[in-house]
Amino acid sequence: MIRKFRSLFFVLIILSLFAFVNYGFLKPQPIFAEAYTQVQTWINNYGDPNFSDDKLKVLGDIQPGLGVIMQEIGRRFTAIYYAARAGNWDLASYELKELREAQEVGEITRPKRKEALVAFEESFLGGAENPSEGTLQDAINKKNFLAFNKSFKSAIGGCNGCHQSTGFSFIKYRLPVKSELPLQFFLNEEGK
Numbered sequence: 001m002i003r004k005f006r007s008l009f010f011v012l013i014i015l016s017l018f019a020f021v022n023y024g025f026l027k028p029q030p031i032f033a034e035a036y037t038q039v040q041t042w043i044n045n046y047g048d049p050n051f052s053d054d055k056l057k058v059l060g061d062i063q064p065g066l067g068v069i070m071q072e073i074g075r076r077f078t079a080i081y082y083a084a085r086a087g088n089w090d091l092a093s094y095e096l097k098e099l100r101e102a103q104e105v106g107e108i109t110r111p112k113r114k115e116a117l118v119a120f121e122e123s124f125l126g127g128a129e130n131p132s133e134g135t136l137q138d139a140i141n142k143k144n145f146l147a148f149n150k151s152f153k154s155a156i157g158g159c160n161g162c163h164q165s166t167g168f169s170f171i172k173y174r175l176p177v178k179s180e181l182p183l184q185f186f187l188n189e190e191g192k
């Protein structure tokens with residue numbers, strides 16, 4: 001009896017192996033199928049005024065929050081110091097402008113921190129126009145390193161004060177002994 005059906009068993013085993021490999025084992029798994037379908041829907045409906053979706057919400061959700069922005073702020077803040085120390089005031093001013101712009105992104109993506117960020121800018125950084133006396137921008141405009149050093153120190157207090165009041169007292173900015181940026185970046189106008 002077994003002998004009689006041996007070849008049939010054999011065929012059945014081959015067939016089931018084939019089915020296993022073809023439909024389960026080797027078939028690519030649609031891991032990103034959901035995200036892909038959503039993106040495809042946006043593409044298909046692009047420009048159709050009747051099409052509405054939470055596309056803006058999705059785009060909003062992936063904008064940088066303070067964690068990301070603060071990394072940039074930290075790096076630029078250090079760069080401001082080393083630029084000023086090298087007497088490259090234009091570079092210091094540029095880094096400060098970029099730092100303010102990074103802050104402005106944070107004011108949009110994290111509105112609950114806006115008030116504190118604006119206050120920090122006014123008291124310590126100084127605006128592009130008419131910066132108050134004692135701010136970083138004021139010292140940079142005057143190309144006065146002594147004044148700059150003083151305002152930089154108080155700005156550090158402002159950074160860490162905000163970390164403290166927002167529940168991040170373990171984040172303390174301290175001026176690195178060396179800048180991460182290559183030193184030639186901080187040469188003054190005469191290349192010294």
Ligand code: HEC
Pocket residue numbers: 066067068070071073074077113116117120155158159160162163166168171173
């Ligand atoms: C509005 C208050 C506020 C001010 C002002 C502020 N910070 Fe922050 N900072 C934060 C918060 C809140 C975090 C935690 C990030 C988060 O929300 O996930 C942070 C995080 C950081 C981090 C850690 C980033 C990381 O994830 O690695 C650094 C570095 C930093 N800040 C540097 C600075 C420097 C330098 C200044 C001043 C020039 C400054 N911060 C001013 C609120 C502030």
